Amino acid sequence: MEMLHTALNRGCSVWDKDALPSSEFHNRIARIKLDMKQQAVDLLLVYGDSWRFGDLAFVSHFIPKNRGALTVIPLDQEPALVIQEPSRNNPFSSTLTWIEDVRSVGQFAQGVGQMLEARGLKPKRVGLVNVEQQLNIREWNGLVKLLDGVEFRDLGDVLRSLRCVKSAAELRALEKTASILDESLAVFERQLRSGKREYEVAAAAEREARRRGVEGFYLSIARSTEPRIGLHPPGSAAIQKADVISVAVAACCQRYWAELGRTFSVGGPSREQLQDYEATKQLFRSLRDGVRVGVSAAAVGQFLSEVPHANRVSLFAYGLGNGIGLDMSETPILAGKDALEIQKGMVLTLRICAARNGFGHGLIAQPFVVGDKLKALSRAVDDLVVVEG
């Protein structure tokens, strides 16, 4: 689920070589080069920024701190990483990637130009992943000028397809991030009391996640006493007795994201609130039951056909779920236009966020790995969590 971006990825910034060894990246690059060869692409540029870095991290393991970076992959040579940052940051940035040729530059065209010249490369057909979509127009114009006469080809689909099914190392990384969020939500539960401000409770949950080594942490909250406002960054409003609180948390650790959503009642919930939450829970179970190998991602929402239209609005607005991995939201997007079939080894966030009058938001979100059955990557908490008022 989309959350408000922050100015800096300021959490624990390391490359855990045991969890994600160089061999993992060599395998990925080798598979990408097969596609490059097939499409007669002799150079591939993969861009990512501090917010949307999935493709970049897939090929480099690098996570940009506050701007962006470009991986340059020649068909017949080792890749280079070009980072927009002051040159003094280069030694530190080099610790975050398996790529040896790391260049810190003011402008991407300058870095790519120097790299091509140093390697004696004169590409004819250049593949692009996320370059035109994310790189700003001034930098784009610089690259186009540098690569004058070259044919560009979008290779985004190649990486999307390679990233859909996760490797064993990726599954372990995803599970670790999910377990950190479990602990973070446990702290949230302990801290949640009437009278506390939203940001006070959120700060405690964030501290727990940061202590455990996340690179970035995001929390959105919604309260039944403010039903007109959806999930939002924590503010100064105080939690009230009888509030029903929905919380979505997301974090990345070793570049791999997890997202969890849970609903809390401050003091005993009313009978109506319990009934409403029970309906949310049933929807979540129906969603989970509908996600099976071979089903198209678009068809996953069919179980909602019997839900009254008014109750469906928030479900579609927040989304029923998506792939999760190096991006918080990635292919496949469930119940949308994505015709991709669910496959074994995909990791999906399943999400039901039901906003109803008088209740606010009932939220359940959890990551699962797809196998013969879905396996939860986090603690299965789909009950309404009741805390003392």
Added chain:
Amino acid sequence: MPSNGSERRRSFEAKLNSVREAMNKEGLAALLFYSTGQLSMLEVNPVLWISGALPIGANTGVLITDSAAAMLVSRSWDVGRVRSQSWIEEIQVADSFVASVKQLAQKKGVQGTIGLVGYAFMPAAVYHELEKAFPGKLKVADAILGRLARFPGKDALPALERAAAIADEGFAAILKTAKIGMAEHELAAEVEYAMRSLGAEDNFGMVAASDHSHCTHPPTDRKIQPGDIVIAEITPAIEGHFVQLCRTAVMGSISPLLREKFAILEKSMDASLECVRVGEKVGAVATAMNRVFTAHGYEKYCKPPYMRVRGHGLGYLSMPFAEIIDENEAVIEEGMCFVVHPNQYLPETGYLMLGDTVWIEAQGARCLTRTPSQLFSVEG
């Protein structure tokens, strides 16, 4: 921040008037303020600046014409929050940003040239689509924002002062919680907690500990050792305004060498602050700072790859100038707010940090943070 719509509108009226004046002067039929959704402390966010709200998600914008203002957000569930923060009443959810801008421009009768504010950070694909939708009718208008967003305004002072007090608490958390054996990221978590639990919305914060740092960087899993030098760049935001505090602390007693070298930073800070006054060129601040280091034989270390800028504007909502460097000819004016930092790599000690955010008043610079300008020691 004003709590109801009409108060919010009143507080934005002067800004809106100056925007429309600039539009007319440049012959623009409308201005499109654009945000990618990727935030950076070193940039003014055009959508936040004009609307008072920072929408969640990519590709959001505000279209201003002579008589109308409308906002495009990307998430329907975010409309309630945006509405509660912005003076703009017309808020639409855009499934496709450019198609929605085109519809909106048609609805508002925009026929002439549209100025783009936020062009510098606009993804190429978005710009290319806009070019197709408005052939020959786009003009880069980032300079308008550059001119108008130089001052946070006196209304922002309470938020700036609150952010400064929170930054002080952030550094105090280092002095209270840093311990030998603690990982850098655990210490950074304590700094973050201290500030977030007081309401900081964001933080451009880096905390690192080493016996010889080459630069500041996000924390790692390195365990803090006796004698380590902890460098902290702490930058909380309140209501979209960032305030930065840079400080250094030693795990254990301070060696005579370190004390001697840190005194150069203190001297440099004093010399530069004397130049931070109305009418002075920004470049003079950097020159004064560099002169002190040069006098101590560190001229080489005042240049890349060791050092580059001696301070900068603080973004999201105001940015008097991007960088404090020798070549900056911009003139300091009353009501500006920026950070001055003689942070310095020295070969004997590694990277050391000292920096404060100043608010410019008629009689000189007022430091917004209260943490003493000194080298600290942590018993740990």
